[in-house]
Amino acid sequence: MLKQIEGSRAVAEAIGLCRPEVICAYPITPQTHIVEGLSELVREGVIENCEYINVESEFAALSVAIGASAAGARSYTATSSQGLLFMAEAVYNAAGLGLPIVMTLGNRAIGAPINIWNDHSDSMAMRDSGWIQLHAENNQEALDLHILAFRLAEEVSCPVMVNVDGFILTHAYERVDLPRQEQVDAFLPPYEPVQVLDLADPVSIGAMVGPDAFAEVRYLAHYKQLMALERIPVLSADFREKFGRESGGLFHSYRCDDAEVVVIALGSVNGTIKDVIDEMRSGGYKIGSISITSFRPFPLVALREVLSRARKLVVVEKNLAVGLGGILSSNIRMALRGLVQPVHTVIAGLGGRPITMKSLAEVFHKAFKNELEDTHYLDLDWNAINRELDRSRAARRSGPIAENILRDLGGIEKRA
Amino acid sequence: MEHPFAITLDVGSSLANRTGSWRTSRPVYVKHLPPCNDTCPAGENIQAWLFRAEEGNYHLAWQEIMKNNPLPAIMGRACYHTCESVCNRARVDETVGIHAVERFLGDMAIANGWTVTIDKPVSGKKVLVVGSGPAGLSAAYHLTRLGHKAIIHEAAAQTGGLMRYGIPTYRLPRRVLDAEIARIEAMGVEVRLNRRVEDLGAAMAEEGADAVFLASGAQNTRLVDFPTDGSVQVRDAISLLREIEDKRAQLDIGKRVAVYGGGNVAIDAARSAIRLGAKEVIIVYRRTRATMPAHDFEVVEALEEGIELRVLRTIERIENGGLVLEERVLTDTNRSNPTGRFEYLEKVDTVVMALGQLVDNNSFLKGVPGLEFVGDGVKVDNLLRSGREGVWAGGDLIPAERNLTLAVGHGKLAARQIDAYLRGETYVHPPRGKIAKFEKLNSWYYADAPKTIQPALSLIRRQSGFEEVLGNLDESNALYEARRCMSCGNCFECDNCYGACPDNAIIKVGPGQGFEFKYDYCKGCGLCVTECPCGAIDMVPETI
Amino acid sequence: MEEMPREQQVKFYQKGTYTVGNRLVNAKSRAVQSSITRNNSLTSGHRACQGCGEALGARYAIDAAMRACNNRVMAVNATGCLEVFTTPYPETSWQIPWLHSLFGNAAAVATGVAAATRVKGKPEIRIIAQGGDGGTTDIGFGCLSGMFERNDDVLYICYDNEGYMNTGVQRSSATPPTARTATTPAVGKEPGNVFGTGKNLPRIAMAHGIPYVATASVAALHDLEAKVTKAMSFRGARYIHIQVPCPLGWGSSPASTINVARLSVKCGLFPLFEAERGEVTSSVPIRNPIPVIDFLRTQRRFAHLMKGGEENERKIAKLQAIADENIRRYNLVRKEV
Known part of the structure; x- marks a missing residue:
């Protein structure tokens, strides 16, 4: 019904x-x-x-x-x-x-x-x-x-x-x-x-x-x-x-058959990714995506088979393993061990930050242009970060980073 | 059902883990000797018969007594129950009234005509027993149960010896005495009355006896010489008590009577004198009340009956219808020394001499070859053997404390010796266990009397003092009393060990069969030992 | 409730009135533990220390519950000594369906088991959750309080040995003041555990208004069994707090486990009482009361108090005051009627 x-x-x-x-x-x-x-x-x-x-x-x-x-x-x-x-x-x-x-x-x-x-x-x-x-x-x-x-x-x-x-x-x-x-x-x-x-x-x-x-x-x-x-x-x-419908499975592939760049992600962001892919496909880019349903167990073998056909992989993930980078991308690298395809990590959407089609499209284009970093932080406010880093370099104990960044952004009153 | 590996286990599988290997010492069930049993001159297993009595199995309880003592109804009245003076229960509240239960059982046996069995087949051997007092009757009884023919020669016209001629009826009704002796005679013991032995060899030959037990007692009164002007009648206690037995109450002893001595016979004589109609009875004794050989409860009863105690006095002489008494002092070593101070006890009708008895060794005993004497008594070894082969002696005849219960014990010991002798065996006394001391008990588990019950308890304690006027315990009282026994040193199947073992290392075998340790699992913690109320488990080191 | 079965009160003088069994009374008046057919829910081969009070208490309680519920009992166990010594792979000492999940969740897991039996249409199956004092008064307290408050149909039994014994004798909120533990060593200005306000879980349980709360001791078996039996006659949340001495943690001899528990009751520090829906309904009067010092001196954890001095005297007096307060509150020392 x-x-x-x-x-x-x-x-x-x-x-x-x-x-x-x-x-x-x-x-x-x-x-x-x-x-x-x-x-x-x-x-x-x-x-x-x-x-x-x-x-x-x-x-x-x-x-x-x-x-x-x-x-x-x-x-x-x-x-x-x-x-x-x-x-x-x-x-x-x-x-x-x-x-x-x-x-x-x-x-x-x-x-x-x-x-x-x-x-x-x-x-x-x-x-x-x-x-x-x-x-x-x-x-x-x-x-x-x-x-x-x-x-x-x-x-x-x-x-x-x-x-x-x-x-x-x-x-x-x-x-x-x-x-x-x-x-x-x-x-x-x-x-x-x-x-x-x-x-x-x-x-x-x-x-x-x-x-x-x-x-x-x-x-x-x-x-x-x-x-x-x-x-x-x-x-x-x-x-x-x-x-009478497709649900579950280990993962869903989208337009991957001839894709040079394959985007990989978990959950709802795959909807946005597919829209971007459709746009880029109409622009001639051979791009596809994988939406992973089963993160545990992780389908190493099945993924390897699909992913090994692509030239480049972009993992969009909504988490940051602090001190390492992306968790999903690490798992993907495990699936591709021994192969040469680069796996890019895109950290996105943390704490509910919107993941826009525009930002994703920029990142995917960079991938095609071989300009994408190993780990890319989507839509990060580098000004806020750099100010905090400058401050902490000057005075080691400057208080909680989050508070300082918010202050810089005007979220809370500066202390007198 | 197949279970997931390791995280899910089949119940009870820990039985594979034998924790007994942890143990450095092991508990063992033991039987220790309760102090009452230890001290009983007749060798009764008091704890064992109370165990039966407390469950209401009076017949079994009585049978248990009868293994050692053929005269429970008499002993329950006339024994001075040293068992009670060592009873561990006194440390919890009050001593168990053992004698009262014994008397209850003895009377029940008489009322129901209970009898014992002969334990061994007829041997064809005959044993001559000289004297039908407690020692002689006891020996004859045990010999009969052991399959031998016992023949008693009694000099008097009636059986019983000092039980009849020494213990006043108020302490021992004659129907009770007669009933218990009759039961022994009914077993096949032959008693020849008015048969004073003159020549032991001839008597043995006449009866065809293979062995002899001498138990002719000590009927001579110890005499003390003091001057008398003949104004006061002097009698000895033994003959007085004998005469009371023969003539009953038709004896005139006068209105004011002095009894000289501080033993139980003195008390018996004094209390008898009251019953003969004396208005005043004075006991004259050379030491203090505390040092009187008489049992304290007897003294108490005597005082309750109005008898006066004149202690630290000796009789110096009789003159002018009264007694001249000398005051004495006690030394540190309890010697009674003269002081040279005198007083006069006037208007005395009779003086009863109760200074102890002696064996009449001027009798047939003299003519028995090999028989030796120590003082007035017949010399025996610790197995009651005299110097003459085939002749044993016991009771008041030998140098020992002279009391009824010891005499019963002598009879038993002699019977067992004689039995072994007649069978060409050697009698070995069973080893005595360690005494079950109060400290080994966990008395917490025994209920102590709440204050409401205490007065009733005291009353029972007094009622069980055997005044015939007060009568017997009723069944509920006897049961009540028997159940106060703490079963010192002997398992009474309370299940404490079984319940207190944290390792389920005890098997409850079943009623009457006690418990066993599962040493495969016992870790040797000792909880069972601590929680055993009666101290019937010991811890012993493991030998590795 | 009296410690002594009623039949025995009538004929007061009976050999071994307070013993586990008594051949002189009818079988019904004897403790479950006296029976050859007792369940031995916790059987031999477990790895508890010699003289373990908890092993004893657990068997007492579960066997009594089994008897009371026609053997239809399942248990949920918190992590702790009882769990570790009974179920190390590959062997279990339990003879009943038994589940161990975590240290702090026994009450909640039991709620789940109870819910499952209900939904499966088997309300005759009764659920017991059990744990030590750490798993009950400390880490498991939240789940326990939730189980109480919802009035879930679970009997929770706390085997209180007054500390974290499994991990090597550390302080719990059930450790008595002054007691030495590995985290309250007997050194410094305040040797041993401090005098806090205490955390009296039976009273906290009562404050939830649950149908039944009781305290019990391994030294009062008849009472313990009667309380477990009574607890099983109620539906809803019930709580029984059983004191179980730990020879290792208390520094007492393994052979004296029951005796130490008995002294704890006799001095008033561990009152035996029961309550229904928040109100105390009965208490067990102390037979032959003793001063707390007679209890304290049986255990090395209090040894530092025995060294004399004004400060120690003061502390012993404070402990005595706690006992006196219990005696007053629960009317533990009564005049004979």
Whole structure:
């Protein structure tokens, strides 16, 4: 059924169609509308046989989900940013215990300075926690990926984090096609856990594992992700068959076949990138793009096959691994190891900074002209930065950089 | 179900981890000797029979007593129960009234006609027992249970020895005495009354006896010479008590009676005198009350009955119908020394001499070859063997503390010796365990009396003092009393070790079968030892 | 509630009235721990230290809960001694469905398990969350308070050994004043733990108004079992705080674990009481009360207090005042009626 609704509502309704049994809710912008929607759906009885639990923190939210999942219930929660970090210990724990929890992450920057707007700093902080991380390009995919996520999580006994760009998707009203309950039921069988708290077959879950077996446990977690790498295309194909549309997969290629320059990105920015590509294609530039859906597991082999055909790669990413550069581009370099194609990093959209078509087009043109730096910072205010750097060179202890830059920009009053 | 590797484990799998290897010392279940048992002259296993009594199994409890003592109804009344003076319970609240429970069981046995079994097949051997007092009866009883024929020669017209002729009826009703002796006779012990042994060899030959136990007692009164003008009647306590037994109450002893001596016989004589109608009875004793050999509770009862104590006095002479007494002083070493100061006790009708008894060794004993004497008593070794092969001696006849319960113990020991002798074996005394001291107990687990129950408790304690006028304990009291036993040094299956082990390293075998350690898992923490209420677990170092 | 089963009060003088079992009373009046068929929910082969009070307390509590709920119990365990010594791969000592997630989230995980059993239509399954004092009064406090406030159907049991023993005896908010730990060493001007205001979790639990709160001791088994049994008769959030001495951390002999716990109760520092919906409903009167010093001197963690001097006297007096306040507040020393 087609509906013009907010992204968060679309996600909430999709979760409802997945027949969740335990939902743990704790508010944090920009994820909040999802759990609000779910609360309504549960109370109205749209979602049946479901425990909706308001908890006191994100740490508790995921912990309740851990308990519920270990006891055999299909469990869901959602969070963002600081919330993800607050539950970080439980994030690793859920993955370590192999519990197929599905969690929506309304992607958002991490403070300080506190910032509620979109980037991918939060999910990247947890990229090695053992969770499968899927990124939605638009609201339709956000909706679809959740349905896929439960099926995938429960098949491989691994939690799945569905990344939905904060505000850009969560708060955007778009037209989405909501599947019917029978369709979802046909795609997503009831949860059958491989390990569960059961009086009839008691086990101890969560043992302490020492040097004699810890490495094996970690390898098995890695192996699980490699399995997921095989399952994602299969499940996506099944999804296409049952729902009649393309969603998920490891990544989406756009006009890459003869592309000399391929742009790579996660999430919603791919929409903008495609528009720029269309423009440049009409200008004769052989450019294409890859929108990565499965960041974890990272499809090294499949990407290598596609990317090795291009002359040059430009990775647009909404995070900055401070002290290193781009995380996604590092991962791409890993996919291309041994090959000669240059991989450029474009750090963009941090803390919700708009990524405009104009700026992207400039960068892509520079790439064609071999003028693009190794790491490019999109639309950075170099004046503010240079003033701060000059000041700090003069007086080492000049206070918080953020405050100073804001002062230079006129955001706050200068001290008398 | 297949579980994820390592993080999910099958329940109870830690049983594979044998933590017993951590141990440096191990707990072991032990049986220590309760102080009551240790001190009982008759060798009763008091803790064991209280264990049965406390569960209401009175018949088993009585059988347990009967293993060592054939006269529980008598002992429960007339024994001076040294067991109670060492009872560890006194450190918690008050001593357990052991004698009261014993008497309760003894009376129940009489009322129900309970009997014991003969433990061994008939041996065909015969044993002559001289004397039917507590030692003789005890020996005859045990010999019978051991399969031998016991024949008692008794000089008097009735059985019982000093139990009949020495213990006043108010302490020991004769129906009780008769019943317990009758039970022994019914087992097959033959008693020949009015049979004073004159020639032991002839008596043995007559009975065809293979061995002899001498238990003819000490009936002669120790005499002290002091001048008398004949104005006061002088009697000895033993003959007085005997005469009371024969003539009952028809004896005139006068209105004002002095008893000379401070032992239990003196008290018996004094209290009997009251019962014979004396208005005033004065006990004259050369030391202090604290040093009187008589048991304190007897003295207390005597005082309650109005008897007067005149301590630190000796009788100097009798004159003008009264006694001249000399004051004495006690030295640091408890000697009673004269002072040269005198006083006069006027209008005394009778003086009863109760200064102790002597063995009449001017009797047939003289003619027994090999028999030797120490003082007036027959000399025996620590196994009661006399100088003559095949002849044992016990009770008041030998130099030892003279009391009823010890005599019963002698009878048992002699019987076991004689049994071994007749079978050509050597009797080995079972080893004695370590004493179960109060410090080894964890008395926390025993309920102590709340203040409301304390008065009732004291009452019971007094009632159990065996005044026949006060009667027996009823069943609930007896049970109550038996359950106060702390079972010192002996497991009573309270499950504390089983419950307190943090490692589940104890197997509860089942009722009556106690517990076992699972040394595969016991880490040797010792919690079971500390929490055992009765100190029945010891820690011993591991030998590696 | 009295420490002694009612039947035993009638015939007061009975051998071993306060023992685990008593062959003289009917089986129902004996402790669960006396039974051959007790569950041994925590079985042999675990790696707790010799004389571990927590191993004892956990078996006592879970076995009692199992008896009370017809063996339909699942447990969630916080990180800590109890978790580490019971479930090191490849062996577990637990005999019931058991889940360990993290140090600070046992209460929340238990909420999740309880929610799952509800949604699965198995309300007969009862959920217990358990942890040490660190996992309860400190790091797990937020989740615990949330579980209480929502009145989730979970019994939370805190095994309080008054410190972080698993990590090598550090101070927790349950460590008593003056006690020596690795982070409150007995040196300097204020040796041992400081006198704070205390963090009395049973009372905090009561302040949530949850259906049932109780304190218990490994030295009062009948009482402990009765309280666990009672707790299982309620639905909603329940809390039992069990004092479990740690020979290592307290510096007491492994053989004296129960005795030390007993002294703690007898001196008034650890009051035994229960409360329903925020109101104290009963307390266990102290049998043969003792001064706190008799408790303190059994443990090396208080050894520095025993060196004499005015300052130490003052501190002991302050500890006595805490005990006296407990005695007053919970009416622990009563006249015989």
